Amino acid sequence: MNGAFRFLAGVALAGICVFGGSGVALAEDAAVLAAKFGALESVRQISISPDGQKVAYIATRNGGGAVLSVVDLGAAAANVGVPKPILAQRTEGQTLESCDWATDERLICVNSMVYDYSGYLMPIERLFALNADGSKVARLSADTGSDTLGFALYGGGVIDWDLPGKPNHVLMTRYYVPKVSVGSNVTHEQQGLGVEEVDVDSLQRHNVEHPFSEAYRYITDGHGTVRVMGVRPMRGDDEMGNEINYSYRAPNSREWKRLSKVTIDASGLASGFQPVAVDGAKNVVYGFDSLNGFDALYSIALDGTDTRQLVLAKDGIDVDELVRLGRDRRVVGASFATDIRRSEFFDPDLKKLAAGLTKALPGQPSITLFGASADESKILLLASSDVDPGTFYRFDKAARQLSPLLPVRAELAGMTLGAMKPITFPAADGTQIPGYLTLPPGSTGKGLPAIIMPHGGPASRDEWGFDWLVQFYVARGYAVLQPNYRGSTGFGAEWYRQNGWKSWHTAIGDVNDAGRWLAAQGIAAPGKLAIVGWSYGGYAALQSAVLDPDLFKAIVAVAPVTDLASYKLEKGTKMARDFVGTGPHVQEGSPAQNAAAIKAPVLLFHGDHDINVDIGESRMMNNRLKAAGKQVTFVEFPGLDHQLADSAARTRLLVESDAFLRKAMGLQP
Known part of the structure; x- marks a missing residue:
């Protein structure tokens, strides 16, 4: 923890030792490997204090739950570099999501849980504050009280950490619920999203933006002033509409002026300028909008001229994320x-820094900025790659020191992982489909048991980097191909099509063509091709066998949607109904309604506290497959959500899915 690494001539680093090594994972027992890859991250979230002398991180707790620890990196600290646990959280359906520094001595944490109200699962989120030594724990989310005419599931969020002259204050959103005065007819009708200034020490609070029933979002300038507001008008049926109207304020003004309108169509695609961040010094707002069918980054002046400038665009790909740094983000x-x-x-200095770090660290990893001190003299960053889950570092600009802090996954230290290679393969219509192929280290890449692994979403995509699920199967000797089928995001509007539900035939066709390509290339051994997917990927795994029953020898589906009609009812909103759509594709694209067509054995996993995809989807699929005389195994995880964020559960998933695949493919255990 105390080792320091210095720049040589300002561009190179000497003596770097990151986690990784030359161990051969294939020699290990399946259960041992499953425990290593199934373990949750050693560091699930991390932040750096305003003075840059401390980091706080959330780690997985032995036996479940989480532990919040603080590491003092100051030279004068009694136990410099030694983690000090300050808060332990049991499981009990709760998740410690994040903890960030409000001041040098006080943290704000987000806690979430899924509440089962008579069989209806509700996500609840609350914020609390505590000192860096674990003392003075206090709830920060406003208490709705017993006199409210409802219940706020959302406990608010911090939208500004840097209020000039007020070091103990933050700006928080708050969802206001109407109140009634007991014993009278007096009603306080304030309702909707507003903004409060909160003292994290005294917990005193006062309103700075009055609640508005249709308010959707607030964006500050990073220095305590709300500059942009998004309003999403309700429909006549009391559901959110498909438009978001954004307004802005000029400096030193309280008057709202029109900024942009964003329209979300029935396929889920948004059009119009979507603001993301305000730069108060430049008096501009940054946001994304379409350019020739691809997302690009723009800025719009907030001085009344509405001057719009293209900041960054790339041919054939979406620019989709901002890189932000510092207390003011x-x-x-x-x-x-x-x-x-x-x-x-x-920022020219950050550009040089990132390039230097990438070149200097072994393996030329990807560099991700995770935060900085108030003066940005100390930067918290993550160095990771496809074969390295990553290590967190603190970089000291003045001293030009890079100090390793914590590995993301300590259990995988010393293991050789499979390289993730970008590839393309042809779909049936000749379209080149991008994807990632990962092979077992040291293998010839030919004649292997192989897995197609479609991603979730469907409005998502796979990216290059460490993936615990992929790497486990690779360590067990499988080749894994992750296709970014049509319906994925990041490749423009034309690639997204009508989304992966309405255009399921194209999306699933691409997934199946990935399997055919593996076989044609000789990568997949004859008769040894399977499909594994999570969420929409689980749906794709099941529906692939409806489209081509003879292609895969085994199907593993984790938390899958299985019936599009029931999925629409579960979501219960017109937007969800529009997203899935109506027509023949609802029945034709539902594996539960076509279970008789599936030939391969099926293994299902699902948590019964899943609020993304109700466990009823897997229960239905299990029953339909059994009724059709098919081979199916269903594993339910009590108390777990969509991510199955539990080391024991994930280990079981890996052990049992590996054994299932090997049996179906005729492989040795």
């Missing part, structure tokens, strides 16, 4: 994913 760059996610920095 200033915009320092933007990123986009081609074969590998890349960042383009607007």
